[in-house]
Amino acid sequence: MPSVTSKGQVTIPKAVREAMGIKPGDEVIFEETVDGYVIQKDAPTTDKGTDPFEKYRGIADSEATMPERMRRLRGEYPRDVDDAPSSDTDETAGER
Template identity: 75%
Template sequence: MPRVTTKGQVTIPKPIREELGIEPGDEVAFEETDAGYTIRKQEPTTAEGGDPFEKYRGSAGSDHTMPERMRRLRGTYPRDVDREAEDADSEADV
């Protein structure tokens, strides 16, 4: 059975953390019920209570696929794989 430390901290048992999906750094909420209190994982929020990721939703809108965008960001573009294979075969014949 977990005990409260002098700092008011308690360790949430691993099976409960796993069931609730609680990981280090996550916030939890205690909610009062008729039977006492319940604990649940708190979704990330900003200081104003909003979703911290909302401002980024849709900002990567593009007709390109993610691999295409990553290649462009990295400065690498798709290679002609068939041509490279032919070049390697012709070099092997020499």
């Protein structure tokens, strides 16, 4: 069982950290209940106390998969696989 240090610190057991998804640098909150306290992983916030990701939630609603969206962002989409030059058919390969 974890114990409290002289500085008031407690090590959260690894199994609990993994189950709660707590990683180094994450903040946790202690919520008082009728039966005692509950520890929870706190949502990310800015200095103003707002969720920095909230404004982006739902804007990527699309039927496209993540790889398809990334290809589009990189300018690689749409493209037929047959149109892509391969190293075997590179026209400049024999001109050196």
